[in-house]
Amino acid sequence: MNGVPLAVYLGLGLFMFTAGVVGVMIRRNPIVIFMCIELMLNAVNLTFLTFARYQAVKMPIPGDQQASMMAGQMMVIFVMAVAAAEVAVGLGIIMAIFRLRDNIDIDELNLLRG
Amino acid sequence: MNNLPVSPNLIVVGGIAGLAAVAAVGVVLFNNAIRSAMCLVLNFVLLAVLYFSLNAEMLGITQIAVYTGAIMVLFLFVIMLLNLGAPQLLVEKKDPKRFAAIGFGVVLFGLVGSQLLPAFNGVSTPQALDDFGGPHAIGRTLFSAYAYPFEAVSILLLVGLVGSILLAKRRI
Numbered sequence: 001m002n003g004v005p006l007a008v009y010l011g012l013g014l015f016m017f018t019a020g021v022v023g024v025m026i027r028r029n030p031i032v033i034f035m036c037i038e039l040m041l042n043a044v045n046l047t048f049l050t051f052a053r054y055q056a057v058k059m060p061i062p063g064d065q066q067a068s069m070m071a072g073q074m075m076v077i078f079v080m081a082v083a084a085a086e087v088a089v090g091l092g093i094i095m096a097i098f099r100l101r102d103n104i105d106i107d108e109l110n111l112l113r114g
Numbered sequence: 115m116n117n118l119p120v121s122p123n124l125i126v127v128g129g130i131a132g133l134a135a136v137a138a139v140g141v142v143l144f145n146n147a148i149r150s151a152m153c154l155v156l157n158f159v160l161l162a163v164l165y166f167s168l169n170a171e172m173l174g175i176t177q178i179a180v181y182t183g184a185i186m187v188l189f190l191f192v193i194m195l196l197n198l199g200a201p202q203l204l205v206e207k208k209d210p211k212r213f214a215a216i217g218f219g220v221v222l223f224g225l226v227g228s229q230l231l232p233a234f235n236g237v238s239t240p241q242a243l244d245d246f247g248g249p250h251a252i253g254r255t256l257f258s259a260y261a262y263p264f265e266a267v268s269i270l271l272l273v274g275l276v277g278s279i280l281l282a283k284r285r286i
Binding site: 002003004005006007008009010011012014015016018019020021022023025026027029031032034035036038039042045046049050052053054055056069070073074076077078080081082083084085086087088089091092093094095096098099104 | 119121123124127128131134135138139141142147150151154157158161164165167168169170172173176177180181184185188189192193195196211212214215216218219222223226227230231234235237238239240241242243246247251252255256259260263267270271273274275277278281282284
């Protein structure tokens with residue numbers, strides 16, 4: 001869409017990332033912490049796509065010009081794939097911990113303390 | 115930013131962005147995990163709409179299919195499987211860590227925003243081609259210039275699959 005300043009998208013991305021950081025720090029439920037991590041990943045995806053669409057920063061990238069125009073979108077695709085793998089493994093770990101002990105309060109997990 | 119004309123596009127995108135920001139705050143503040151998950155679903159759908167407004171149709175559809183379709187269903191499954199509902203709702207204690215974290219968030223937002231956003235103040239015209247986000251363009255690039263990362267991602271997903279099955283099995 002024309003007429004929308006780049007700063008709107010960037011501001012939303014920054015706000016979502018900040019909300020995710022604060023959520024990771026204050027929440028004690030590991031599943032909600034995972035959701036906040038997803039929030040941060042999506043904020044970064046939005047930023048990548050915004051820059052890919054506006055092409056505001058002209059970087060001299062060697063190689064194929066067409067491919068470098070698509071770099072932002074490719075990064076978003078790979079971030080989505082990594083997020084999918086991360087959620088599958090992470091939720092498996094949370095399930096395994098919950099099976100081991102009934103309490104999944106993240107502040108009371110100190111199994112790795114030396 | 116005051117000299118920018120307020121176009122209908124700006125009003126629509128700003129409204130959607132505001133709703134998405136409210137949903138993001140809801141994810142953090144709701145005490146019940148299911149309500150947080152529902153807020154996150156709303157946030158992801160609104161983000162997909164924003165991707166459409168950036169002409170990235172392919173990624174908008176992928177966002178809906180992967181995030182709201184697969185990842186959030188996985189989250190809801192685990193929440194309901196662990197039965198984190200009312201009886202053992204984790205009581206979020208009021209501790210000083212909370213205020214420190216919120217202060218940290220405000221500082222982070224202010225610092226990055228004040229340094230980054232003024233640099234892009236006048237930019238409001240997209241420079242990329244209008245069809246840069248269609249399936250055709252993405253497929254061509256993904257299977258030519260990005261073929262090796264694509265294969266690496268396929269190996270990553272395979273390892274993730276094996277790992278999650280290993281973690282979920284009681285006895286191997």
